[in-house]
Amino acid sequence: NAGVTQTPKFQVLKTGQSMTLQCAQDMNHEYMSWYRQDPGMGLRLIHYSVGAGITDQGEVPNGYNVSRSTTEDFPLRLLSAAPSQTSVYFCASSRTSFYEQYFGPGTRLTVT
Amino acid sequence: KQEVTQIPAALSVPEGENLVLNCSFTDSAIYNLQWFRQDPGKGLTSLLLIQSSQREQTSGRLNASLDKSSGRSTLYIAASQPGDSATYLCAVRQLGETSGSRLTFGEGTQLTVNP
Numbered sequence: 001n002a003g004v005t006q007t008p009k010f011q012v013l014k015t016g017q018s019m020t021l022q023c024a025q026d027m028n029h030e031y032m033s034w035y036r037q038d039p040g041m042g043l044r045l046i047h048y049s050v051g052a053g054i055t056d057q058g059e060v061p062n063g064y065n066v067s068r069s070t071t072e073d074f075p076l077r078l079l080s081a082a083p084s085q086t087s088v089y090f091c092a093s094s095r096t097s098f099y100e101q102y103f104g105p106g107t108r109l110t111v112t
Numbered sequence: 113k114q115e116v117t118q119i120p121a122a123l124s125v126p127e128g129e130n131l132v133l134n135c136s137f138t139d140s141a142i143y144n145l146q147w148f149r150q151d152p153g154k155g156l157t158s159l160l161l162i163q164s165s166q167r168e169q170t171s172g173r174l175n176a177s178l179d180k181s182s183g184r185s186t187l188y189i190a191a192s193q194p195g196d197s198a199t200y201l202c203a204v205r206q207l208g209e210t211s212g213s214r215l216t217f218g219e220g221t222q223l224t225v226n227p
Binding site: 004033040042043044045048058059090092097098099100101102103104105106108 | 143144146148153154155156157158161201203205214215217218219220
């Protein structure tokens with residue numbers, strides 16, 4: 001199993017550009033989530049999904065969209081990038097939200 | 113609102129030492145607590161998951177304990193090695209929240225084991 005994979009590893013955007021961060025898992029997990037990690041603020045939940053076709057907002061959802069058309073994939077879309085979205089983004093998955101969480105390697109995003 | 117604190121923020125020890133990392137949380141109504149390891153520039157690797165009904169979990173040289181009533185968990189690392197150098201994070205899952213509820217993370221303890 002590859003586990004949780006994320007692409008790209010690094011990305012630089014200009015303010016106002018849009019992009020999609022990809023996340024995929026091959027463990028048939030129902031629950032998937034996106035976090036951002038910032039110095040001094042720890043990891044914060046952006047969006048999550050409890051199964052295909054079901055998504056909901058986390059703690060810091062503004063400026064981000066998600067969809068879950070398959071069990072395997074959970075892309076995160078930045079609609080109009082802002083410097084405040086400079087961060088490291090992690091995708092995670094688990095059998096359900098109450099089980100052990102498995103994290104991907106992260107995407108380091110810089111918005112100039 | 114749940115708050116998770118990890119002390120110390122950084123720790124430097126000589127190789128071979130046994131050490132304890134601390135995690136405290138303000139709301140004891142948790143479902144479980146998970147310890148992670150994060151290497152520089154990498155993702156989080158799950159180390160141990162303790163359910164609220166458990167007192168401890170062990171994996172190799174790692175032992176995690178949970179005292180829910182006092183809002184504390186410790187991660188014990190025996191016979192530390194330079195390869196243990198990383199940031200260690202703890203995270204708690206609340207009871208009573210929706211099925212999609214978030215993990216609340218501490219900011220981590222940065223451990224350096226010197227050869």
